[in-house]
Structure formats: structure tokens, C-alpha cells
Amino acid sequence: MPFDRRFILSVNWSLVALTAMLFGVGVLNLYSASGFRMGDELSMQPFYNRQLIWGLAGLGCMLAMVVFDYKYLAAIAWPLVISTSVLLVLVLVMGKTVGGAKRWLPIGGFAFQPSEVAKIALLLLAAKILSKRSERLGWLDLAGILAVSLPVALLIIVEPDLGTGLNVLLLVAGLILYRGLTGPVFKTLAIAGPILIPCGWFFLKPYQKGRILTLFDPQRDPLGAGYHIIQSQIAIGSGQMWGKGFLEGTQSQLRYLPEKHTDFAVAVFAEEWGFMGGIALLTLFCLFLLQFYVTAKNAKDRFGSYLAAGVFFYFFWQILINMGMVLGIMPVVGIPLPFISYGGSATIVNFTLVGIVVNVSMRRYLFKKG
Amino acid sequence: MRLETETPQQHAPRSGLILLQALVLGLFCLFTLRLWYLQVHKGGTFSDMARDNQLRQVLIGSARGRILDRSGTPLAVSEPSFALGLVREDCEDIDGTLTKVSEWTGVDKHVLSETVKRGKKRVKPFEPLILITDLPYEALARIEANAMLYPGLEIVVRQKRYYPTGALMSHVLGYVAEANEDELEKNPQLSLGDSVGKQGLELTHEDELRGSKGRKQVEVDAFGRQHNEFILEPPRAGADLKLSIDIGLQKECSRLLEGQAGALLVMEPDTGKILAMVSQPSFDNNMFVLGVPADKWRELRDNPRHPIQNRVTQGVYPPGSVFKLLMAAAGLSEGFVRPGDVVACPGVYKVGNRDFHDWKKGGHGALDLRGALVHSCDIYFYKLGDRMGIDRLHDYAVASGFGTRTGIDLPHEKAGLIPSKEWKKKRFGAAWSKGETVIASIGQGYVLTSPLQIGRYLSALVNGGRLMKPELVETEAPQVDATLPLKDGDRQVILDAMVATVESGTAKSLLRSDAVMAGKTGTAQVVKLINADIRRKTHEMPYEQRDHAWLASWGRKDGKTYVVVCLVEHGGHGGEVSGPLVRKVYEYLFGPAPGKPPRAAGAAPAAAPGEPAVDPGDVGD
Numbered sequence: 003m004p005f006d007r008r009f010i011l012s013v014n015w016s017l018v019a020l021t022a023m024l025f026g027v028g029v030l031n032l033y034s035a036s037g038f039r040m041g042d043e044l045s046m047q048p049f050y051n052r053q054l055i056w057g058l059a060g061l062g063c064m065l066a067m068v069v070f071d072y073k074y075l076a077a078i079a080w081p082l083v084i085s086t087s088v089l090l091v092l093v094l095v096m097g098k099t100v101g102g103a104k105r106w107l108p109i110g111g112f113a114f115q116p117s118e119v120a121k122i123a124l125l126l127l128a129a130k131i132l133s134k135r136s137e138r139l140g141w142l143d144l145a146g147i148l149a150v151s152l153p154v155a156l157l158i159i160v161e162p163d164l165g166t167g168l169n170v171l172l173l174v175a176g177l178i179l180y181r182g183l184t185g186p187v188f189k190t191l192a193i194a195g196p197i198l199i200p201c202g203w204f205f206l207k208p209y210q211k212g213r214i215l216t217l218f219d220p221q222r223d224p225l226g227a228g229y230h231i232i233q234s235q236i237a238i239g240s241g242q243m244w245g246k247g248f249l250e251g252t253q254s255q256l257r258y259l260p261e262k263h264t265d266f267a268v269a270v271f272a273e274e275w276g277f278m279g280g281i282a283l284l285t286l287f288c289l290f291l292l293q294f295y296v297t298a299k300n301a302k303d304r305f306g307s308y309l310a311a312g313v314f315f316y317f318f319w320q321i322l323i324n325m326g327m328v329l330g331i332m333p334v335v336g337i338p339l340p341f342i343s344y345g346g347s348a349t350i351v352n353f354t355l356v357g358i359v360v361n362v363s364m365r366r367y368l369f370k371k372g
Numbered sequence: 373m374r375l376e377t378e379t380p381q382q383h384a385p386r387s388g389l390i391l392l393q394a395l396v397l398g399l400f401c402l403f404t405l406r407l408w409y410l411q412v413h414k415g416g417t418f419s420d421m422a423r424d425n426q427l428r429q430v431l432i433g434s435a436r437g438r439i440l441d442r443s444g445t446p447l448a449v450s451e452p453s454f455a456l457g458l459v460r461e462d463c464e465d466i467d468g469t470l471t472k473v474s475e476w477t478g479v480d481k482h483v484l485s486e487t488v489k490r491g492k493k494r495v496k497p498f499e500p501l502i503l504i505t506d507l508p509y510e511a512l513a514r515i516e517a518n519a520m521l522y523p524g525l526e527i528v529v530r531q532k533r534y535y536p537t538g539a540l541m542s543h544v545l546g547y548v549a550e551a552n553e554d555e556l557e558k559n560p561q562l563s564l565g566d567s568v569g570k571q572g573l574e575l576t577h578e579d580e581l582r583g584s585k586g587r588k589q590v591e592v593d594a595f596g597r598q599h600n601e602f603i604l605e606p607p608r609a610g611a612d613l614k615l616s617i618d619i620g621l622q623k624e625c626s627r628l629l630e631g632q633a634g635a636l637l638v639m640e641p642d643t644g645k646i647l648a649m650v651s652q653p654s655f656d657n658n659m660f661v662l663g664v665p666a667d668k669w670r671e672l673r674d675n676p677r678h679p680i681q682n683r684v685t686q687g688v689y690p691p692g693s694v695f696k697l698l699m700a701a702a703g704l705s706e707g708f709v710r711p712g713d714v715v716a717c718p719g720v721y722k723v724g725n726r727d728f729h730d731w732k733k734g735g736h737g738a739l740d741l742r743g744a745l746v747h748s749c750d751i752y753f754y755k756l757g758d759r760m761g762i763d764r765l766h767d768y769a770v771a772s773g774f775g776t777r778t779g780i781d782l783p784h785e786k787a788g789l790i791p792s793k794e795w796k797k798k799r800f801g802a803a804w805s806k807g808e809t810v811i812a813s814i815g816q817g818y819v820l821t822s823p824l825q826i827g828r829y830l831s832a833l834v835n836g837g838r839l840m841k842p843e844l845v846e847t848e849a850p851q852v853d854a855t856l857p858l859k860d861g862d863r864q865v866i867l868d869a870m871v872a873t874v875e876s877g878t879a880k881s882l883l884r885s886d887a888v889m890a891g892k893t894g895t896a897q898v899v900k901l902i903n904a905d906i907r908r909k910t911h912e913m914p915y916e917q918r919d920h921a922w923l924a925s926w927g928r929k930d931g932k933t934y935v936v937v938c939l940v941e942h943g944g945h946g947g948e949v950s951g952p953l954v955r956k957v958y959e960y961l962f963g964p965a966p967g968k969p970p971r972a973a974g975a976a977p978a979a980a981p982g983e984p985a986v987d988p989g990d991v992g993d
Contacts, residue, residue: 179388180385180391180392182385182387182388236421238407238411238418239411239417239418239419242411242412242416242419272407276411277407277411284399284403284404288396288400291392291395291399292396295392295393298384298388299384299389302383304383304384307383311384311392318395318399321399322399325403326402329403329407331406
């Protein structure tokens with residue numbers, strides 16, 4: 003396929019710029035979160051530079067995602083879901099156990115996390131299936147999409163990786179809502195949902211129940227799950243209006259803040275940059291999300307629109323759950339904040355998904371053959 | 373080819389697009405509000421919490437002041453003590469390290485492992501867990517030389533109280549020991565593991581000796597590790613405490629009482645300063661400093677001779693005939709008797725249908741006040757007491773400083789007891805009987821005094837009537853608590869009688885030609901004898917039934933006056949037992965007596981030439 007110069011003009015440059023800005027903020031913040039003070043010395047852990055390398059790799063994946071027409075993604079959706087499901091089963095059988103969870107497959111010197119690929123695969127498949135429906139979804143459609151996505155999500159949840167599993171399910175749910183349900187289905191679910199969700203309580207593990215209870219009363223477990231919430235709120239709150247300044251966050255530098263480079267990275271940011279910084283970051287995220295909305299709105303076909311909407315939900319839930327957790331309004335669930343939390347595979351997946359949406363945006367005026 | 377004309381919106385469901393917009397808007401509003409709440413509305417609170425998280429005020433210990441005798445000899449000092457600590461986090465091979473430590477110090481490795489096991493819960497892994505407190509010097513040197521090879525081992529320097537004079541000063545100094553929960557609670561200046569005064573002057577002068585701790589601000593991380601620190605307030609070392617005690621005299625007094633249970637007190641009557649305060653048997657207060665082992669403590673506590681009790685301030689005994697000094701004063705001052713009045717002593721005094729005997733069979737015949745004191749006539753004072761009545765006697769005795777605490781700055785002083793009608797009613801619910809007044813008149817029955825009270829009263833008699841606060845601290849200004857209700861002339865009569873008692877009475881063993889010596893002996897009955905006629909020789913009686921031997925004395929030479937009070941529990945006769953002992957005390961104070969001592973050492977004082985023949989088995993003096 004010859005490269006068309008109009009591709010470059012049609013690229014959603016705002017999305018690219020916002021992605022770059024978010025990643026830049028993330029690396030700077032990790033630089034601060036990597037430091038911890040011992041006396042007058044500020045020691046560095048090598049998180050931010052590793053993140054930079056992951057970012058470069060992600061950039062490669064992003065570029066790779068734009069060189070072909072995204073319609074081929076629909077073609078590989080099924081094979082990708084099936085093969086990652088097999089890998090997920092393999093993980094459970096022979097995976098590497100880290101911190102009590104089997105999430106990694108050792109390949110060569112690397113530890114590969116099939117659940118990351120599964121997210122993309124499921125996103126593609128859900129977009130493909132739903133984009134075939136021109137009408138709002140009925141019971142059958144709903145059953146069909148759940149029959150595909152539930153087993154995959156469950157395979158991830160039993161690893162156990164509740165965060166990622168939940169992310170996948172919510173992403174599919176988001177896409178279903180994006181398509182829209184027929185009146186009776188929507189009404190039934192709207193009534194049944196509030197009844198069924200509390201039933202889910204009984205399926206939770208005791209520590210998961212604890213986390214939810216702790217949310218309402220952090221002092222319930224001040225050295226366990228509550229500690230995270232309390233220390234995170236102290237960090238954020240003590241940032242006040244203007245923040246303590248870059249590298250000056252005492253909560254994080256003195257290691258009061260747990261998991262400050264991963265799930266609680268945004269607390270470091272809020273401590274050092276204050277309310278103004280927090281609003282700025284939040285604005286960046288909202289503008290970032292709006293690019294998926296714009297792309298979904300302007301896509302040349304349904305599949306493209308659903309792809310962009312799917313990526314929207316993928317990021318939306320992560321932002322909502324992570325920030326909600328860090329700000330103390332949602333239970334502690336291990337979900338990273340896109341581009342801000344440290345993490346190799348997550349960074350690569352994030353860039354890849356942005357690449358897919360860039361692909362959709364640049365091909366919106368593509369000529370149809372014949 | 374044609375440009376796609378289909379509007380893209382057709383591909384995107386309208387409701388879906390609205391949903392996406394709504395979600396972004398909701399996300400923004402939700403988190404903006406939450407950030408506002410946390411950072412602006414509650415920001416101040418969280419800011420304080422963050423500061424509390426990281427900045428801790430830590431107290432800096434101050435050196436405890438020394439305690440010195442009057443010439444500056446140290447009696448209590450603080451010296452560094454070396455403990456061996458193990459920082460588990462830095463130690464790669466705890467087991468191997470413990471093996472080495474056991475090798476160096478001879479402490480059983482099993483014991484060390486137990487210590488580590490127990491300490492694990494209380495001591496953080498990066499803090500030294502104390503394996504051995506108070507390392508001996510050789511072990512210290514051996515560890516210092518090898519510690520480099522065994523990371524994690526740390527010598528922890530602490531201050532340890534040391535009493536160079538040991539048992540000699542235990543009752544006066546008391547001791548320090550680790551502060552308990554209660555003390556920590558009461559005093560915010562104290563931190564866990566601090567030593568505080570528990571007894572004696574260490575307790576009563578705790579605040580001066582301890583000084584005040586400094587404060588520093590320490591930045592602490594989530595693991596409790598300290599980073600930056602700066603001094604907010606430097607510590608102030610405790611002040612030295614200079615005592616009026618003469619350690620040489622103290623040593624001599626202690627030596628003299630050795631093997632006995634008793635008390636010996638030397639005072640300066642003019643100032644109330646105490647030069648020696650000995651209570652025997654004693655204990656070594658050093659053993660309390662690092663925690664006394666349970667078996668040693670039990671041994672001390674259950675010892676029938678009560679080594680922990682300070683007999684000078686806490687021992688209360690019937691004063692026996694020593695009380696006659698006060699009776700004489702009361703009689704003169706209250707107008708019941710004049711010095712020249714002669715009273716007949718037929719050897720027995722009848723109250724109601726009960727006979728009260730004199731210690732001397734057949735009585736003393738006719739005696740004036742001076743004679744009654746010199747010969748310690750019981751009948752004279754029976755009669756005097758009977759006329760005065762117990763309540764008059766009580767009031768006068770209390771006004772003279774008996775039955776109340778002297779206010780000396782030692783803890784747990786006992787007040788003693790001067791009975792009254794009201795007291796008996798309250799205590800026993802019974803009416804006072806006249807016979808009890810008679811018994812009280814010779815310092816028996818319910819009357820209880822401490823050697824310190826006797827010393828203070830005697831000092832007042834000698835110094836012109838000023839009842840001084842007994843004082844152990846040299847730098848403390850003399851303090852007059854009260855004035856004796858006694859005219860100077862009457863006081864002189866009593867003092868003269870005391871001199872005569874040495875010259876020709878029961879305290880003859882004090883006599884020396886180069887000094888004015890005066891005394892009054894007392895032999896206090898411990899057991900109420902069922903029949904006054906049943907009298908046994910002291911050495912025939914079981915120890916705990918033997919009488920207490922008192923000697924209250926003063927001596928003056930070259931313008932210096934001292935009061936010496938001696939009590940030997942179950943010692944028998946005051947003159948016999950306490951006399952030669954007190955004589956030695958004056959020999960220390962005034963130098964050896966010129967000429968031959970009145971008797972050879974070891975001879976019975978009763979056999980001294982010129983002394984009236986006293987049956988040593990008699991109760992009176």
C-alpha cells in the first residue's frame with residue numbers, strides 16, 4: 003500500500019502531543035518518586051530511566067500500529083484472543099509466581115505477561131463483534147459478547163489479577179453501553195444491577211472485602227490496607243494549593259508513601275505540585291480522553307469508531323479506578339495510572355493502543371476502493 | 373474514486389458519543405472536587421499530619437549529678453557502661469555472630485539466642501538489640517578488636533550509676549533503677565530505659581540530680597530511621613549534691629555497729645547537719661542499678677534483720693529511759709516539779725491496785741530531778757507522769773518534736789507515736805488507763821520514737837532550744853522548725869544532769885578528761901514481761917526478746933559540739949552495749965582520749981570502777 007501524504011495531515015496530532023506530555027510528566031514524576039533521602043543524600047532507584055526505555059519501546063509499537071490499515075486488526079482479533087487464552091491457561095499451569103500471583107511466563111530472559119496482550123485482543127474482538135451490530139443490543143448480543151469476554155477475564159482474575167480482569171470486563175461493558183442496549187434489556191439491567199452487585203460481595207476474598215470496608219474507615223486497619231489510604235491522603239492533602247515543589251515531597255522521599263512509583267505515583271505528583279498541578283494533570287487526562295471521543299466520532303467506519311471508544315474505556319476505567327483509589331474514594335485495587343505509574347508492559351500496551359487510535363484517526367478520509 | 377461522503381457520525385452511535393462526553397465531564401468534576409477537598413479544604417490538617425509523620429522531637433539525656441561527702445569524696449557517680457547490641461538488619465549471619473560473642477564473653481550461646489528471640493518483637497531490625505548489659509572490660513576489648521569482622525555488632529554506651537562506697541551509704545543515698553510505667557507516665561521528661569532515683573537522696577533530690585534533658589528535632593522516615601537532626605535545646609547536666617556526711621566518720625560508725633542490728637547518728641546540734649547516719653545491717657545499692665535478680669531481692673526482703681530499712685529514720689522504738697529527758701523538761705516547763713523538789717523512791721509505785729516497780733530493787737530513796745536523771749529513777753517519773761496526765765504529756769512531747777516527722781529529705785520517714793486518750797479511743801476503741809500513763813512516762817508502752825527524733829531533740833537541748841530540721845545536704849541553709857517549750861534555766865538543769873550521768877551515772881563509759889561529755893542511756897523493753905519480777909540475764913534471753921540499747925549523748929571540745937545517738941536492737945543494756953561504741957565515735961571526732969581509757973576493751977561496763985552496781989539483768993538504767 004503506497005504511503006499517502008494525507009495520512010500525515012489527518013493524524014490526530016493532539017492525541018500524539020497529549021500522549022507525549024503525559025508520558026513526560028510520568029517520567030519526571032518517577033524521577034522524583036525514585037529518590038529517597040538518607041540524611042542529606044538523595045539516592046535514586048533506577049525507575050525513571052527504565053521507564054524511559056519502556057517508553058521508547060512503546061513508541062516503536064505505536065509507530066508499528068500505524069503502518070497498516072486497522073481493518074486487518076479485525077481479521078486477527080479471533081486468532082489473537084484464542085492464542086492469548088491458551089497462554090493464560092499456560093500461565094496458571096507453569097507461570098512464574100511473583101508476590102503470590104502467577105502472571106508471568108518466562109520467555110528467554112524476559113517475563114512475559116499474557117494478560118497485557120489479552121486486553122488488546124479482547125478489545126479488538128469486542129470492537130469487531132459490536133461493530134457488526136447496526137441496532138441496539140438485545141439479550142442475544144449481550145450473551146454472545148459475554149460468552150467470549152467472561153472466560154478471558156476470569157482467567158486473568160484467578161491469576162489473581164483482579165485489577166486487570168476488572169479492567170477488561172469494564173472495558174467490554176463500556177463498549178456495550180457505547181453501542182447501547184435495547185429498551186427492555188437496559189431497563190432490566192438497570193433494575194437488576196443494583197440488586198446483583200451486592201451479591202458479588204460474597205464472591206470476594208476476605209482481603210478484598212477488607213479493602214472495601216477500609217475505604218469507609220481507614221482507621222480500621224491503620225497499618226494494613228488503611229495505611230495506604232491514610233498515607234496517600236496525607237501526601238496529597240499536604241501538597242495544598244501549590245505543592246511542596248519538585249523532589250520536595252516529604253511523604254514520598256521519606257518513604258511514608260507505599261508503592262509510590264507504581265499504583266500511588268499520582269500521590270507523589272499531587273504532593274509536589276499541589277492542587278494546581280493536580281488540576282493540570284487531570285485536565286491533560288481529560289483532553290487525552292477527548293481525543294478518543296473525537297476519533298470515535300469521526301472514524302470512517304464502525305470498527306474504527308468502536309476501536310477508539312474501546313481504547314477510551316480502557317484508559318477511562320484505569321484513570322477512574324487508580325485516581326479514585328489514591329484519592330481515597332475507591333477501594334485499593336492494583337490498577338496503574340496510564341503513563342504515570344511505572345510499568346514496562348503497561349507502558350508498551352498504552353502506546354500500542356494510542357497507536358491503534360492514531361491509525362484510525364489518520365485513515366478517516368481514506369478513499370474507498372470501488 | 374470518490375471521497376467518502378457518508379458522515380462519520382453515522383458510524384458512531386449518538387448515545388455512545390454522549391456517554392463518552394458525560395464520562396469525561398464527570399471524571400473531571402469528581403476528581404476536581406476531591407482534590408479541592410483534600411488539598412485546599414483539608415490541606416492544613418494533612419500538612420500537619422505530614423509534619424508529624426516526619427519530624428519527631430527526641431530527648432537528649434543529661435548526665436546525672438554526683439553525690440559527694442562534705443570533703444568532696446564521691447559517693448555516687450555516673451560512669452559509662454558498655455552494652456553489646458546486635459543490629460539484626462546489618463548482621464548477615466546471626467547464628468555465627470552469636471557463637472563468636474559467646475566465645476568472647478563466656479555467655480552461653482543458648483542464652484544469647486533466647487535474648488534475640490525475645491527481643492525480636494520489641495526491637496526494630498535496625499536498632500541495636502541489647503545482648504549483654506554491662507560488658508566487663510576484657511570482653512569489651514576483645515569485641516572491639518573483632519567487631520569489624522562481624523557487622524551488626526555494636527557497642528552501646530550508656531550511663532550507669534555507681535556507688536563507690538557501696539553498702540556504707542545505701543540507706544542515705546538510696547539508689548537509681550529503671551523508671552517504671554508509672555514514673556514514665558508522670559514525667560514526660562523520662563523515656564523508656566531511663567534511670568530514676570528510687571530511694572534515699574537519689575529519690576528526694578531526683579530533679580536536681582537529673583538536670584534537664586535537651587530536645588532535638590529528628591527527621592524520621594516511615595521505617596523510623598533518623599535522618600537529619602538539629603538541637604532545639606541543649607541538655608543541662610544534673611547538679612552535684614554535696615552532703616554533710618563525713619565519709620570517714622560514717623565508715624567508723626558503720627564498723628562499730630558491724631554484726632549488730634542498729635542505728636548510729638552523728639549530728640551538729642547548731643545546724644541540724646548530719647555527719648553520719650548508719651543503719652546496720654546494710655546492703656549494696658549497686659546491685660539495684662542494673663536490676664536486682666529476683667533471688668537476691670527475695671533474700672534482702674525476707675531477711676529477718678531488715679537490711680533495707682533505714683533504722684535512723686524508719687526504725688521506731690520505745691525510747692526507754694532516754695524519754696526521761698523529755699519528761700524532765702515537761703515537768704519543769706509545765707510546773708509540775710521544780711529542780712530542787714525531792715521525791716521519795718521506795719521502789720514501788722501504786723496506781724489503782726497495780727504496782728509499778730523501779731528497776732532498782734528497794735528503790736533509790738529520796739531524789740531531786742538531777743538525781744532522778746543521773747540514776748534513771750523510774751518511780752520519780754511514774755509520779756511525774758501520773759500527775760501530768762497523758763494528754764498534757766502528749767501535747768508537750770509533740771511540741772518538742774516527737775510523734776511527728778522531722779522533715780528530713782529522705783523518703784518514707786516514720787513519725788513514731790506519742791499516745792493520747794483520743795488516739796487510744798480511735799485506735800482501740802478503749803478508754804485510756806492511768807497505768808498506761810505511768811508506763812509511757814519511762815518511754816515504754818505505746819511510745820515510739822526514731823533515733824533521728826532523739827537526735828533532733830538532743831540537738832535542741834544543746835543549741836539553746838532550737839528544733840532544727842535534720843539536714844543531710846551541706847549546702848542547705850539550717851532551718852529552725854520550732855523552739856522547745858523550755859526555759860533556758862530548766863534546759864541547763866537537764867544538760868547538767870546529762871553531764872553528771874557521764875561523770876557518775878549510767879553513761880560513764882563516755883567519760884574523758886579533755887571534753888565535756890554528756891549522755892543518757894535507755895534500755896527499752898521489747899516484750900511485756902508478764903511479771904515484773906521475772907527477770908533474766910540478757911544473754912539468757914532469745915535474741916528477739918532482748919531489750920533495745922539506747923545511748924543519747926552530746927560532747928563538746930574546743931568549741932565544737934556533736935550529738936551522737938546510738939541504738940542497738942536487742943542489744944541489752946544501753947550503757948553496756950552502746951556506751952563503749954559511742955565512746956569510739958567521740959574518739960574519732962575529738963581524737964583519742966588522753967590517759968588510760970576507763971576500762972580495758974571487752975570488759976563489762978557494769979564492772980567499771982566507780983559506777984553504781986547495776987544488775988545487768990534489770991530493765992531500767
